Amino acid sequence: MVPLSWYLILAAALFSVGLFGALSRRNAVAILLGIELMLNAVNINLAAFWRYGNVTNMAGQVFAIIVFAVAAAEVAVGLALVISVYRQRNTVIADDIDMMKF
Amino acid sequence: MTAEQIIFLLVAFFTLGSGFMVVTTRNLIHAALWLIATLFGVAVIFALLDAGFLAVVQVVVYIGAIAILFIFAVMLTRKDMRDQGPQMNRNWWFGALISVLTFGGLYFLLQGWNGLSKTAADIPSGFDAVGELGNALVSPNAYVLPFEVASVLLVAALVGAVYVAFNWK
Amino acid sequence: MDFLQDPLxxxxxxxxxxxxxxxxxxxxxxxxxxxxxxxxxxxxxxxxDIFLVWVERKVVSRFQDRIGPNRVGPFGLIQPLADIIKLLIKEDTTPEGADRVVYNIAPLLSMMSVLILWAIVPLAPTMLGVDLNVGALYLIAAGAIGTLSIIMAGWASNNKYALIGAFRQVAVMVSFEIPMLTVLLIPTIFAGSMGMSAITQNQDIWYVWITPLGALIFLIAAIAELGRAPFDMGEAESELVSGYNIEYSGMKFGMFYAGELLHAFTFGGFWAILFFGGYRFFGLEQVSAFLAVAVVVFKAMIGYWIIMWIKYTLLRIRIDHMLAFNWKFLTPLAFVLLMVTALLNALLADAASWFYISIMFLSNVLLGWISLEVARVYSRRQREKVEGPKVVEVAHH
Amino acid sequence: MRAGGFVATEILIWLIPLPPALAFFLIVLFTNKNKTLSHTIAVGAALLSWLGSMIVFVRALSIEHLGEHPFESSINWLPTGDTWFRIGVLVDPLTAVTLFFVAWTVLMIFIYSVGYHNFGQPEGDHDHKGLPPHGATVEDHGHKHAHAVPSVEPMYSRFFAFIGLFAFGMYVLVVSDNLLTLFVGWEIMGLCSYLLIGFWYAKESARDAAVKAFLTTRVGDVFMLLGIVYLYSVTGTLSFREIFAEDVLHTLATVPSSFLGFSAAGLIGLLLFMGTIGKSAQFPLHVWLPDAMEGPTPVSAMIHAATMVSAGVYAVIRMFPLISLDEKTMAIVAFIGAFTALFAATIAVAQNDIKRVLAYSTISQLGYMIAALGIGAYVAAAFHLITHAFFKALLFLGSGSVIHGMEHGVLHTGNHHVDPQNMFNMGGLRNKMPITFWTFLIGGFALSGFPLVTAGFWSKDEILADAFGHGHWWVFGTLAIAAFLTAFYTMRQITLTFLGEPRTKEAEHAQETPWTMTLPLVVLSVFAIGFGWFGIPEHFPALGGLFPNWIHDFVGGTLTEHPEAVEFNWIPLLTSLVVALGGLFFGWAIYRNVQTPAEDKLQIPILKNKYYFDEAYDFLFVKPAYWLAETFIYKWMDKRVIDGFLHIFDPLTNGLGAFIRNYFDLPVINRFFGDGSADVTYWFGGKLRVVQTGRIQQYLMFALVVFIVVGAALYFFVFAV
Structure with missing residues (x-):
């Protein structure tokens, strides 16, 4: 049997990889890609805790589903914003979109 | 080492490797395709966790919709199909440091937790996880409220996305 | 256990x-x-699949008042084999600037997305790959992989026509997934399970009698998913030369082509399983598993034939009309149908079966009629907005 | 769950009230522009509810001892601390028969309304919203001249929306299993009656009548709500079945209230009965009902016959086990009922407006039922409630038909000064409007209690027999006199309206109304005759026992103890025969030759003016209220006392304010704290703003660094210790 720790460590690693992507990529779409990885890592955790905890309690799966919904919403709005910004400023480099400063 | 562990390790390395490719590949289309590979890996992880419904929904929602959207977005936001300039920002080393620190911190915290090496109990026979999940999602005693909130969120996101991305002439 | 009953x-x-x-x-x-x-x-x-190539070519030729393949073998039966040999020995070209890896993976994915569907097809009571309890969702999930293969092919070809074709096809597929998934929930409601074998076994009365409208919507959405006429946006040979597979040659093109044919046949099969009782045919499936397989293949053939009939009869619809048709008509209709069905199903839980069936059938017919009327009125308004009110000629006397 | 057929009865009961409510929302939100669609939806909804009610009724009939095992179903509704407040539906015999007559009358009134509002006629010349349709001029190409025809109601859809909501309220009231939802339905009807009486809101009289009805019934409703609250505080439940449990009733009967020596049950019963006084227009809150005739006639039928006033009586019958616990309350109920019966009947004989006569007659008949309840004869009261609903709906709809016929005449002659509702303008209509005449005659005879054939006779006779049999002499006497007057004014009305020769040109040109109006009349007249046969007492000479006394057996099973049938006695029977026939004869004989109001001997001022009740209320309540508001509160309290008081404060606070401003606010707060803190903030902001680079990823990094540092610090210095 696979112990719980393997799943958790996999999730932590995937989360860190996603975090790196979100922090370091220049392209806004790539940042969103990183965020997707982080959300998936969360889902692995949720599913693992469901399986390794009390199976009859569906909380883990339910919240994984809700994470799906949040991810879909995030991508829809995020990409819409990216496209809108691209139309306005002709760039999707996150560092170039820095009007909101002093 | 049992067969299941071997499968898990293979899938985990595949998932992590393709995840790593997602954040490092220069070509964004390739990054999106690597993301799909990662998502497949996660779907298999779900299947290994006996969460078949999640696995299928993962494929439907992530690969069928989200990843496709990403590819569309990448194609829509490029002046040409080449990748110019660096793909990492100036502080990428700092981001890497923070990521490593995060992983280290999480690993450290997990080490101190006594439930870490737990193994899974067998799923009781006749237990219909999909049915239970469906009941849990609509039962007022369970999670109907989060479920409804999620649907409201989706509607709001839908309207917002259409509004933001609409090409006002 | 009798061999005839459970050969596997x-x-x-x-x-x-x-x-x-x-x-x-x-x-x-x-x-x-x-x-x-x-x-x-x-x-x-x-x-x-090889056989299907022959069927398709024969049928289309009959529709077009031709004879079709008739040179190689009896009735041209060997023709597909000759085609395959031709495809195999053709030069395998890769366009300049193509994304090689992605370019080569795409046809594989296309074929795979069809083949994995057969994992859940119940061929006989005892012949079933996996009795997945989320079968209906699995159907959509496999479709998602097909979508992926098309966009990969379109992008990797480094060709404008291919990319436009892929974009259009993907837009259609992503859109029509929604009414399809919605009507898939209707047999799910009746059977109380998303599993294909449970759905088949629960069809003491074919679901097409309870939800004819659902069967119709599924057929339309399935044709759109397939990208066949009248929804052949991806290929649209008169506009895009050949669409997303334009740069493919030899067996790679062959895989797209075979994948499409098999996909059509597969959806014919799913139509039969979901709405026409699958392998069930007056107890024939109890006699022998082989008979059951024959029944399901026969029904799938009929579904496939209907899809072909539509393909070779109807004209292509413009892309914006098609998306508008989906989002403004088919999707709302599917949602309403799902709600009505669920409500009636709950209300009539205790009813006699003849009453249940007739009410379900009538409600479907009524709903279809109402939606057609609404669409008619709406389109007349649209037309009048453009052309001005219609002038009715008054007879003089 | 006792299932029968394809939908379980309990679920069906839940569904009964829904179609009219749905129709209301559909019409208001979507179809209000389309008249055909609106009335189709409304009538369709009434039909659905009718169908549901009939199915429930038939299923209720097939169950033995329905009173002990009624159809009931309830759900948790409001959490009340540890428990739930449950609401639900209940169909016991009383509900079943009420559903029966409500469904029939509501459906008939809906159909009638379609005809009444002249759908299909052109828009009128001067019609505008808020006024009754004025009539339209139509070019007749055949005869080359223009003539006037009735026009369509301008707010047609709105009317159907309102009566839909009204029917919803009534159904909710009837099927609910607890006082709270009953009260909700009760108030919905209150609102609708306000909206419908004031339907022609551009008429001042209609506006006033609407406000009057609303305020008057509100007086009763407040007391009723008090009663409900008191009941809940004593028993902790509002569900009928729980209240009527043996031990709860016993507690209620024994706990004393602090009011005039009533027991809790008595006081609650009295308070609830006050609601009925308002709703069923009993003395002294009867004043709103005659004025409510300002609404369109189907509304009058709806309010004054089928539903709203019946609801009051229904509520008392429903709460009968509780009310009957206290002797004093019962005496008050009996007194009010009997007094109202007589008192309203005397007013009715002097009215000339065809609808007003019926309005006072309704008050009087409701008094009958209340009196019957007061002497404990609740089965007789329920019986009379049903028969009365049928024949009074019939009479009102018939009067509407008459008015319509007369309006035809008015439009024909063009003389708009002729009041189409005044009976002295009518006469001889029996030949012009034969269906209306015969059905009206049936309804009138039923109201008068014409012996043996009409439903009214049997129900009224049963009340009289009950009063006599239980020795309530004065009630018996009062009701007998009232019955005589009833027959008298009914025959007066019929004679003036239909018999003799036309007294005006308008009456000569009256014509029969369309089938949508006459069909309900015919249907209702069948019930006005036939329904009585279900309640013939067992020991009645010759006829008794031919039919089983179904009403007694069925409705009597509502309560746990079955009421004893009274012994047959010749005296009440003869009395009711004499008063009914005598009243009818005198009504005919006296008014046969009366042509003008001047010849009418009974136009006594005190009766004409309804015993000056409106004037008295004006003097007692309205004027003092005006005086209190204007003279006392406004001119004296507000202007003198309060303003004067405030004027003293004015210089004081001004001085204080100036002091604080000059010596504290300006130097200390503004200079030091205000400008000083602004300077400091500005300086810090200038130093700190470099942090804000506008790069989202940097923000994220900062946040994570802080998170990691703080998390690590917390872990090592707080949790690990």
Whole structure:
């Protein structure tokens, strides 16, 4: 049997990889890609805790589903914003979109 | 080492490797395709966790919709199909440091937790996880409220996305 | 257990005995047998696919008042084999600037997205790959992989026509997934399960009688998913030359082509399983598993034939009309139908079956009629907005 | 769950009230522009509810001892601390028969309304919203001249929306299993009656009548709500079945209230009965009902016959086990009922407006039922409630038909000064409007209690027999006199309206109304005759026992103890025969030759003016209220006392304010704290703003660094210790 720790460590690693992507990529779409990885890592955790905890309690799966919904919403709005910004400023480099400063 | 562990390790390395490719590949289309590979890996992880419904929904929602959207977005936001300039920002080393620190911190915290090496109990026979999940999602005693909130969120996101991305002439 | 009833199990037991007799560990033997089963099923499908090429060409020629392939073999039956040989020995070109890896993976994914569907097809009461309890969702999930293959092909070809074709096709597929998933929930409601075998076994009365509108919506959405006329946006040969597969040659193109044919046949099969009782045919499936397979293949053939009929009869619809048709008509209709069905199903839980069926049928007919009326009024308004009110000629006397 | 047929009865009961409510929302939100669609939806909804009610009724009939095992179903509704407040539906015999007559009358009134509002006629010349349709001029190409025809109601859809909501309220009231939802339905009807009486809101009289009805019934409703609250505080439940449990009733009967020596049950019963006084227009809150005739006639039928006033009586019958616990309350109920019966009947004989006569007659008949309840004869009261609903709906709809016929005449002659509702303008209509005449005659005879054939006779006779049999002499006497007057004014009305020769040109040109109006009349007249046969007492000479006394057996099973049938006695029977026939004869004989109001001997001022009740209320309540508001509160309290008081404060606070401003606010707060803190903030902001680079990823990094540092610090220095 696979112990719980393997799943958790996999999730932590995937989360860190996603975090790196979100922090370091220049392209806004790539940042969103990183965020997707982080959300998936969360889902692995949720599913693992469901399986390794009390199976009859569906909380883990339910919240994984809700994470799906949040991810879909995030991508829809995020990409819409990216496209809108691209139309306005002709760039999707996150560092170039820095009007909101002093 | 049992067969299941071997499968898990293979899938985990595949998932992590393709995840790593997602954040490092220069070509964004390739990054999106690597993301799909990662998502497949996660779907298999779900299947290994006996969460078949999640696995299928993962494929439907992530690969069928989200990843496709990403590819569309990448194609829509490029002046040409080449990748110019660096793909990492100036502080990428700092981001890497923070990521490593995060992983280290999480690993450290997990080490101190006594439930870490737990193994899974067998799923009781006749237990219909999909049915239970469906009941849990609509039962007022369970999670109907989060479920409804999620649907409201989706509607709001839908309207917002259409509004933001609409090409006002 | 009778061989006629459950041939798979008997064959598997027999093989297991042989393999373990060779000194193989039991678990490895079972994995091997599983692989063998998959291999046999896929080979059978591939052979069927070759046959389908012939069927398609014959049928289209009859529709167009031609004879079709008739040179190679009796009735031209060997023609597909000749085609395959031609495709195999053709030059395998890759366009300049193409994304090689992605370019080569795409046709594989296209074929795969069809083949994995057969994992959940119940061929007979005892012949079933996996009795997945989320079968209906699995159907959509496999479609998602097909979508992926198309966009990969379109992008990797480094060709404008291919990219536009892929974009249009993907837009259509992503859109029509929604009404399809919605009507898939209707048999789910009746059967109380998303599993294909449960849906088949619950069809004491074919679901098409309870939800004719649902069957119709599923058919329309399935044709759109397939990208066949009148929804052949991806190819649209008169506009895009050939769409997303324009740069493919030889067997790579062959895989797209065969994938499409098999996909059409597969959706015919799913239509039969979801709405026409699958392998059930007046108890015939109890006699022998082989008869059951024959029944389901026959029904799938009929579904496939209907899809062909539509393809070779109707004209292509413009892309914006098609998306508008989906989002403004088919999707709302599917949602309303789902709600009405769920409500009636709950209300009539205790009703006599003849009453239940007739009310369900009538509600579907009524709903279809109302939606057509609404669409008619709406389109007339649209037309009047453009053309001005219609002038009715008054007869003078 | 006792299932029968394809939908379980309990679920069906839940569904009964829904179609009219749905129709209301559909019409208001979507179809209000389309008249055909609106009335189709409304009538369709009424039909659905009718169908549901009939199915429930038939299923209720097939169950033995329905009173002990009624159809009931309830759900948790409001959490009340540890328990739930449950609401639900209940169909016991009383509900079943009420559903029966409500469904029939509501459906008939809906159909009638379609005809009444002249759908299909052109828009009128001067019609505008808020006024009754004025009539339209139509070019007749055949005869080359223009003539006037009735026009369509301008707010047609709105009317159907309102009566839909009204029917919803009534159904909710009838099927609910607890006082709270009953009260909700009760108030919905209150609102609708306000909206419908004031339907022609551009008429001042209609506006006033609407406000009057609303305020008057509100007086009763407040007391009723008090009663409900008191009941809940004593028993902790509002569900009928729980209240009527043996031990709860016993507690209620024994706990004393602090009011005039009533027991809790008595006081609650009295308070609830006050609601009925308002709703069923009993003395002294009867004043709103005659004025409510300002609404369109189907509304009058709806309010004054089928539903709203019946609801009051229904509520008392419903709460009968509780009310009957206290002797004093019962005496008050009996007194009010009997007094109202007589008192309203005397007013009715002097009215000339065809609808007003019926309005006072309704008050009087409701008094009958209340009196019957007061002497404990609740089965007789329920019986009379049903028969009265049928024949009074019939009479009102018939009067509407008459008015319509007369309006035809008015439009024909063009003389708009002729009041189409005044009976002295009519006469001889029996030949012009034969269906209306015969059905009206049936309804009138039923109201008068014409012996043996009409439903009214049997129900009224049963009340009289009950009063006599239980020795309530004065009630018996009062009701007998009232019955005589009833027959008298009914015959007066019929004679003036239909018999003799036309007294005006308009009456000569009256014509029969369309089938949508006459069909309900015919249907209702069948019930006005036939329904009585279900309640013939067992020991009645010759006829008794031919039919089983179904009403007694069925409705009597509502309560746990079955009421005893009274012994047959000749005296009440003869009395009711004499008063009914005598009243009818005198009504005919006296008014046969009366042509003008001046010849009418009974136009006594005190009766004409309804015993000056409106004037008295004006003097007692309205004027003092005006005086209190204007003279006392506004001119004296507000202007003098309060303003004067405030004027003293004015210089004081001004001085204080100036002091604080000059010596504290300006130097200390503004200079030091205000400008000083602004300077400091500005300086810090200038230093700190470099942090804000506008790069989202940097923000994220900062946040994570802080998170990691703080998390690590917390872990090592707080949790690990």
């Amino acid at each position: 199990k008997i064959a598997a037991d027999w093989l297991l005995g042989i393999f373990t007799g060779w000194g193989m560990p039991e678990i490895a033997a079972q994995v091997l047998i599983g692989f063998l089963g998959v291999l046999i099923l896929l080979s059978a499908l591939m052979v069927l």
